[in-house]
Amino acid sequence: MRAYVFEPREKRQKSLATELENAGIEPFFVDEDFFETGLAPLTQPGGEARPILIGESPDTHDQIRAVRRAGCTNPMIVLRDFRNSQDTSAALDRGADDVIVSPIKGSEVMSRINSILRRSHGHAAECVEVGELTAFFDGRDPIVSGARIKLSKREHSIFQHLALNSNKVISKNAIYDAVYGMSADQPFDKVIDVYICKLRKKIAAAASSGAQYIETVHGRGYKLSAPEQLELPAPEVQADSRQPPLQARA
Template sequence: MHIYLYEPRSERHQGLTRELATAGMRPVMIGPEFFRTDLSLLNRGGNDQRPFLLAAEGEATIAQIRLLRSAGCANPIIVLRDFRNSTHTAEALNAGADDDMTIPLKVIELRSRLNSVLRRAKGHASESVTVGEVTAYFDGRDPVVAGTRVRLSRREHAIFQHLALNPNRIVSKAAIYDAVYGMAEEQPLDKVIDVYICKIRKKIDAAAVSGRPYIETVYGRGYKLTAEHPDAAPLDDVRTAAVA
């Protein structure tokens, strides 16, 4: 997971970077100049959904949050502060922050909070979503297909989660690529997404007892996690045929 990290204190951002890396989170460092750019470009095309971690700096932090929200930025925002202060926390939340945490933080808690914000932003209140035989979890657990755990690699998890957050909706290849690779130093060709999708599809299809494909390629537009295929037989018919 790539995230934006605003922490002007060098010793603190180095420590945070190391801590975040242990949970597979890769921070993209931003400074005050970031908030003077055209922030409306962040969500243009729906590609950039990276969360923001903002070090608390009083009114400056409130201004940053308001700038992001007024520009239409819907990315999750979590404020990090050195000491608990209920008044300042309330101000940040009222300005548009999604959460407020006190340093030192535990990355396992941070990741859970980010997962909670992301799934609620997509309209999911529970920890999982079920599509046909597929149960996808938003907390990092492997998906379960027809009662069988399907093991995914870290990259496969990142890609599959974006499909699971948008069940029955098309997710563009650009959106998946940006979420998984973002501003990484090494940027592979976007064809790599096709390769990972193929691997995920094979694993899920192999576990599905119905024989129904669950990851659909919508040519020229992207991919979709769905149980609805117009040319597929109803699940009850498939099971009846199998018994016969």
């Protein structure tokens, strides 16, 4: 997972980066100009999944307003040095999703981001069930037909984006941007197709039905959904020997 991080104190950037990276968050540090000129990519499909972490500064509340005024719905968490209920309330009222007080722990940041993301996509629970497949939003690998399947870091990033949007068609652009952090108008190669193919094979191999769970919707993108149930043949109706033939009863 990649995140935009504003931390005005350079001395704290290294330790913060280490903490986030250990939790699986790849930080991209930005400066004050980001809140004026760098928000446009976040409004593109896929960009809304990129978290924004804002370190404490005199401009924190203005930065929160700028993000929301730009139409960005990204998870936004303020990182504070000390507990201050009044300032926390103001940050939340202005559009922040959460406030974390030092010491900042990467695992807590990741859990709070996951919580915000899944609720923004309409998922209140820690996982979603799609047919034989159980997808988790806390970093665990999925379970298919009772068996856990091991995904690589990149496979997991793509799969989680599909799971958050289960039963919806997601464009390749949106997936690419959510995983690689590029805006939708930038070129991309066949890398998403390759990872989708790997995911399909792993899921089908584990599924007791051997069914495909990731559908290609031509010209639009991909969709994670349960395969259609096979129609079972209608049971044969046995003739009742106790009933006389129809013409005999006429």
